[in-house]
Amino acid sequence: MSVWTVSYEGFDPKKEKLREALCTLGNGYFCTRGAAAEASANEVHYPGTYLPGGYNRLKTEMAGKIIENEDLVNMPNWLPLSFRIDHGRWFSLSKVELLEYEQKLDMEQGILTRNFRFKDDESHITQVISTRIVSMADPHLAAEKLVLHPENWSGRVQFRSAIDGRVINDGVARYRDLNSRHLEPMTTHNGAEDVMCLMARTNQSRLEIAEAARTRIYRNGHLVIPDRETLEETGYIAQLFELEADQKDTLTIEKVMSLYTSRDPAISEIGLETCKKVSRAEAFDELQAAHGEAWKRLWHRFDMKFTDRDPDRGARIAKILHLHTFHLLQTASLNTVTMDLDVGIPSRGWHGEAYRGHIFWDELFIFPFLNLRLPEITRELLMYRYRRLEEARFAAKEAGYSGAMFPWQSGSNGREETQTIHLNPRSGRWNPDNSHLQRHVNSAIAYNIHQYYQATRDTEFISFYGAEMILEIARFWSSLATYNRDMDRYEILGVMGPDEYHERYPDTDGSGLNNNAYTNVMAVWVIERAMAFLDILPGDVAEHLSLRLDLQKEEIGRWRDITRRMFIPFHGDGIISQFQGYEDLEEFDWEGYQQKYDDIQRLDRILGAENDTPNRYKVSKQADVLMLFYLLSAEELSTIFEKLGYTFEYETIPKNIDYYLRRTSHGSTLSRVVHSWVLTRKQRSKSWELFNEALCSDVADIQGGTTPEGIHLGAMAGTVDQVQRGYTGIEVREDVLWFNPCLPEELSELKLELRYRGYFLDVDITCDQLSVSALRAKEHPISIGYQEEVKELYGRDSVTFSL
């Protein structure tokens, strides 16, 4: 079994959407998505193409209310490439008899191929091999090559190569009542020789997009210049080429495509730039070679090697981890760094229209992995937040708070994009949506800034951007917290935790819940970190920043007080209550519902359809309290709790895990990742089981249909990070890179190459040994720790610990 190839034999229209989602190509600058087979059955390939960051805001009336949406916009489709024989019917998969069909994604090289043979109504048998890349070597380029073999016929072949700007957004069924047209045509034109160009703009934000394509045709490897005819309609341009084909000829059509948008740097006018680009581009094979080299370099940085005691299982896991990393690198791409793209990390990658490309908190599961590989990507993605800091400050002010309140869902200009009503597709009803009360997204941002700094010691970043964000978030938490004189403690009222099943107390009209434990503890953690950053900043940066933010001693005093008196709810025997009053909820009839329904992951929809609500039950969509054990080490938690005057014992963690694990439906793909992680050391086989389930989130589309709407990037990265940080126990604390390996019994060895504070480190872990070797670096020494022992590493040294 190849660990580098995803392949599907045979064409299955029912599975096509899922397969296409999993085989999506992209490079961060643009992503192409496969399928939507019905929509374009007359072409060999049918992808919609998304434009990262190409947001568009449209007011739509729905269920009697005006909804303002921020939609991910489909780009003009550059892929239409079809052919016909003797002026017959244009090729369509559904209109021919398929003799063979194989689709293959080569993840090592970033190449998608389709190889098929078909017989048409005239009994022509033809073999077709299509190869497609979206260049990692040059963000502006993509290319496709179609090779056609007439097996039993000779005749005239006509090729049609088009750019279609009439695309709409209809990839998600339940959004189809929303306005689907976001693109308006500008112009089409033929450039020099074999180049055609189409320009369009988004209809609200007026982002301009230019695409150009150069189409070349080869017969038996020799360039031919067939007659060319151009078709131009509003928002559509096509070139038709006609030539004679003999039986056994090899006809090749190469389409190289370039893309620019009006936000790109270093351009004059996008029409000129895109035509220039495609005219200067090399031929397909050279583009493919450079693209393959770029992927090779990426894999060199990102691969991890492990030995499974069962080689078949190992290969299956390796393949899925490759797929997860592949999509991660296409979305959180190195091109976001080199292209100044100003994008964040959307929950569903750039792969589908679900969640409309919005940015949630998924970066919490993604950045810690990237930090130890190519932290430069994280830095650029954190800048997405920094550029929206002012909007977050305004949001806090409008809501009556201080500091910065980042939105739960974020789009182009950083305002809150969370819907205020939400469709239950099971009941068909629109319900109020309080999910914007998930203020915990702010702690996720602060956590990532801290993690990035720990991994890189990038003083410039924290001096200019990082510290300011974390201070403003701390300030927000402080202003959101209210002092309760009766308890002599601070509280955070009216918020939602990550578990979206609970958005209010049952039988009330209020919104939000009081003292969500995850929110409260993380608020304290953020405040602690903010105070620590004031000590870390070099020179007089802290002083200048405090002046600029008007940060007074009294305010810091309140912060310090909050870290000593924040309220955390408990119930039963040391169980941290998900929120205050959780213990009063009813236990849920898990067995009954499991019998009644096939799939109870989305209990909210099931209960909603029964006129009931999960608000009434001790039931979670996903890990909430357990997030604490996912993000913070036992040492850190115990310090926080002790300072707050709460008991934190050795048994607190397993007891809570056990309690909540039994009450979770895993309605979010992130849930299994967190549960697997927190069980790594305490319940290795259960952890391994959940890890394997999490691996299947997308490849098996375990939520039944959500993957074709876009992959689940948090879960993808989370599983890779379970191997990278979960099983190695990596943690940076007090300038030491600590390891605490705990391989699952199924694995005998794990090898990683990590980046840490300027070093490239080769890490090798077996059952009884940990070794860390440095590649060439002219950096200052670093410290590596295991248990009580800390060793210094310098230059090309290596250090070894017995486990």
Add this chain to the structure above:
Amino acid sequence: MSVWTVSYEGFDPKKEKLREALCTLGNGYFCTRGAAAEASANEVHYPGTYLPGGYNRLKTEMAGKIIENEDLVNMPNWLPLSFRIDHGRWFSLSKVELLEYEQKLDMEQGILTRNFRFKDDESHITQVISTRIVSMADPHLAAEKLVLHPENWSGRVQFRSAIDGRVINDGVARYRDLNSRHLEPMTTHNGAEDVMCLMARTNQSRLEIAEAARTRIYRNGHLVIPDRETLEETGYIAQLFELEADQKDTLTIEKVMSLYTSRDPAISEIGLETCKKVSRAEAFDELQAAHGEAWKRLWHRFDMKFTDRDPDRGARIAKILHLHTFHLLQTASLNTVTMDLDVGIPSRGWHGEAYRGHIFWDELFIFPFLNLRLPEITRELLMYRYRRLEEARFAAKEAGYSGAMFPWQSGSNGREETQTIHLNPRSGRWNPDNSHLQRHVNSAIAYNIHQYYQATRDTEFISFYGAEMILEIARFWSSLATYNRDMDRYEILGVMGPDEYHERYPDTDGSGLNNNAYTNVMAVWVIERAMAFLDILPGDVAEHLSLRLDLQKEEIGRWRDITRRMFIPFHGDGIISQFQGYEDLEEFDWEGYQQKYDDIQRLDRILGAENDTPNRYKVSKQADVLMLFYLLSAEELSTIFEKLGYTFEYETIPKNIDYYLRRTSHGSTLSRVVHSWVLTRKQRSKSWELFNEALCSDVADIQGGTTPEGIHLGAMAGTVDQVQRGYTGIEVREDVLWFNPCLPEELSELKLELRYRGYFLDVDITCDQLSVSALRAKEHPISIGYQEEVKELYGRDSVTFSL
């Protein structure tokens, strides 16, 4: 004498353009320029406003040839703000009797004020105080406040506040035959309440610009809501406000303005964003306070304090150095960093239309200063080059070379923008222009990358961007160099050095010259540095980069060979020839011409008008050979020369300085900077004299009219750097920060705060002592050196050396 204020008493229409240029306000994101008095004599203030990076390309027929220009585009003018009394004539400086007039630029706070009293035809006496800022605290905001005191009248006052999008580019007389219209109107509209908005786009690049203004009126400090009338014409919008004024009333009109362009990150639609911004903006006084705080922080980083034995002279010099730093910080702004502006450093700042905002090599005189203050700015400005690397590669390829050939003049998309014909305004003739043959700009870029790295040790930057650029430039030099079998040496043929008086051999039709010494030596230096970078890069970055660039051993072999056999021309007794054959040129009749013409700085134009050419003479517009002594230390030069098999003696430097100093007209403002620098140690009084002349470049407009077309940023930065690095002898070599102080006799003490490899260092130099103290830093120790002695500095330590 205040060292922080530039002030002019009395209004002088002849000097107004110069004064306005010197008092230009800006913040990097946008710059406002004063004057163009004729164009808008009916307003209190008349500035055109430039948009950095808002290039526009227009084909223009000129002298029978099609010229493609890339022009800096004037933004819509947000400043029109006028008034009239009792529906009389709108206020115009030229139509009233001025009783008092003062214009004042407060550089410490970044505030421009005008204070005047006038009497109109009706004998109304009125006092007006106008205050203007372009915010350093918020890149999108600018504001103006106009305070009006009726001294001897009561009546109805009408204010008119406008945004004018009908502006053209006509700031440079000799460009007026070129197309001056680059802006086309889009829309105007009234936003909520007191906000108006105008949108326009550039007519070639379709960059969109939105400006909004909020105008508020106060009587005796209380907000009043007078009747408002709106005037809208194509490309123009104005609000008229009318109210009653009593004698002794204080009427205040506050205009707050916001600006967005379609290239900005984190926006939805520019019209929305700009209106939102201005609606949320605070009142003038708060904006001014935040702006002043931002300048305070900047000055804290950038100021230098010195003690002149003559306090008056010291104050005069300090004021000019402040002015130079002020304009430097407005152009090479911190906002280019935080706003991802993708701009380079234009020769004339963003202050005037001369050179159309093009980027030349001036950064060579600017970045080394910034590196030791806020290196983050340099990094961002170097990224301007990196984003145009591909275009430079294409240019090299097109010209038959390898690697990257950056253009002499650069604009939006990085192609060569140098004019091919050039107007001699003295003769009225258009002459062919070979100045694009100034390939030495490539060495300037490489030099700056190296300097930046030395000051910061920013491994990430060189790994991702810097090394790639320097390797590609080395490769270009290697491919440009040709091997001459007869000499057994490499040559570089057909180029131009910095001295633009020499662009071909006399009496030939060829273009360029052979073996320009500066070019050849710097090519060797670049190649040496490129090879060194391959050793410095961490991990396997060098290997990956070599693979990506297909850098083979043979090529490195050729590089090594070139560093041993590059040809350098000499003549006479150890004089480095400016280029091969220089010794055959005629000596120039300096005395004769000095008698014949008042000003012989631009000898090219004088000789051209006489049908002669400087190509025939031993005469330089500016330092060429001497640039070597400006950029490289004697140690470095001697190593290079020895390796090449040439003699480099202690006397080589003074001998060459002496030779060329006598043959230079200083036709470039950069020339005196270089001469002053190279004489620092050898001829202190001559150096001091040239330094003082260089200080006057702009304040006295010594080129007679060029300053109103835009300040000379290279000379401005060069003079500041003469103090920072020239008099301190700062050089980073082998990881040691070396000092070699040599204060002019006129100065008794010099204090600087420098940034070096994560440290903030306080440097204090007197005649007999050098001390360097570190502010808080958690960095690794650094080494400070003086003569043979090297001391380690760590944490908050300080080190002292006796001089």
